Amino acid sequence: EAQVTQNPRYLITVTGKKLTVTCSQNMNHEYMSWYRQDPGLGLRQIYYSMNVEVTDKGDVPEGYKVSRKEKRNFPLILESPSPNQTSLYFCASSFSATGKAFFGQGTRLTVV
Amino acid sequence: DQQVKQNSPSLSVQEGRISILNCDYTNSMFDYFLWYKKYPAEGPTFLISISSIKDKNEDGRFTVFLNKSAKHLSLHIVPSQPGDSAVYFCAASAAGGYQKVTFGIGTKLQVIP
Numbered sequence: 001e002a003q004v005t006q007n008p009r010y011l012i013t014v015t016g017k018k019l020t021v022t023c024s025q026n027m028n029h030e031y032m033s034w035y036r037q038d039p040g041l042g043l044r045q046i047y048y049s050m051n052v053e054v055t056d057k058g059d060v061p062e063g064y065k066v067s068r069k070e071k072r073n074f075p076l077i078l079e080s081p082s083p084n085q086t087s088l089y090f091c092a093s094s095f096s097a098t099g100k101a102f103f104g105q106g107t108r109l110t111v112v
Numbered sequence: 113d114q115q116v117k118q119n120s121p122s123l124s125v126q127e128g129r130i131s132i133l134n135c136d137y138t139n140s141m142f143d144y145f146l147w148y149k150k151y152p153a154e155g156p157t158f159l160i161s162i163s164s165i166k167d168k169n170e171d172g173r174f175t176v177f178l179n180k181s182a183k184h185l186s187l188h189i190v191p192s193q194p195g196d197s198a199v200y201f202c203a204a205s206a207a208g209g210y211q212k213v214t215f216g217i218g219t220k221l222q223v224i225p
Contacts, residue, residue, distance in 0.1 A: 004155070033213065042118075042217030043156070043201060058212055090155050097205040097213050098144035098163075103155030 002027050006091050006104035013081055013111055021076045021107050023091030029102075031094045032074040033058065034066065036087040037106075043090065048097070049074055081111040115139045116204050118216035126224050131189040133219050135202030138183065142204040142214075147176060147187050150199045150218070159200070160187070192223045 004025045013019055025032065033048035035058075045058030049068040063085055065077040074093075078085060088108050094101040117136045125131045135145075143164035148156035162169040162176045162185065169176050175188045189196055202216040 035215070040217060043203075043215035045212055045214070048212065056212075059214070092155075097211045098146075098161075100146070100158040100161065101148075101156075101213075103148075103157070105155050106153075 002102060004091055004093050004102050004104040006089075006107050009105060009107060011107060011109050013109070015082055015111055016080050019078050019081060019109075021078075021089060021091075021109070023074045023076065023104060024072050025074075025091075025093040025102065026072065027093060027102065028071065029093035029095055030071070031096050031099065031101075032068065033092050033101075034064070034074070034076045035090045035092065036060065037090065038087050046076070046089075081109075083111050085109065086111050113138070114216070115142075116202055116214045116216040118200075118202055118219050120219050121217070122220040122222070124222045124224060125192045127194055128191045131187075131192045131196065131221055131223065133187040133189075133200050133202075133221065135185045135187075135216055136183055137185075137204050139204070139206070139214070140183070141206040143207050144205045145176070145178065145185050146203045146205075146213075147174075148201045148203060148215075149196075150201065156201060189221075192221075194223050194225050197221060197223045 034046040035043045047066040049055040091104040092101040146161040147159040150156040178185045199218040
């Protein structure tokens with residue numbers, strides 16, 4: 001079954017404690033991206049990756065890092081989380097930016 | 113500045129009638145547009161897309177219309193069903209296939225039985 005898997009689904013953490021949200025896809029997609037969803041702001045792209053070792057900033061990259069060492073995985077790293085990063089995060093994959101994207105179930109992150 | 117705008121935060125429609133969701137964009141480099149549907153507690157799911165070389169694309173009950181000169185697209189759902197109640201996002205991307213994807217803020221559609 002084609003899917004994008006994110007973990008964890010829910011996370012509560014404290015300010016400054018490094019965390020990683022994992023994302024994995026099984027469709028051999030080249031394009032992967034991370035979004036955050038906030039009330040009144042819709043979905044905003046954080047980072048995207050065109051292929052292994054190729055990443056670029058989206059619209060709201062500050063405070064986030066990503067890596068793409070393998071085609072299937074695209075983890076999102078928050079080196080020093082702050083309360084303004086409390087949000088609902090989605091990972092997505094597709095063959096290209098213009099292709100139909102498959103989204104994960106989401107990770108609800110709370111930073112206190 | 114919002115490059116993809118969905119100016120109606122919500123829309124209510126009677127079951128069986130037409131739902132029309134609108135989306136405007138400002139970036140003339142956008143040439144591919146997608147619509148996604150999102151239910152609560154789930155990730156968005158792809159609905160339909162259109163490239164700038166077309167002005168209409170149809171898939172079952174869903175039709176997307178693109179007016180390039182007005183930088184406007186709309187999603188028509190006919191007939192609307194209660195299961196269509198969800199948040200609908202418009203998204204846009206530029207040429208080349210390896211670019212940013214910009215989403216609108218979404219429109220919440222409620223289909224009343």
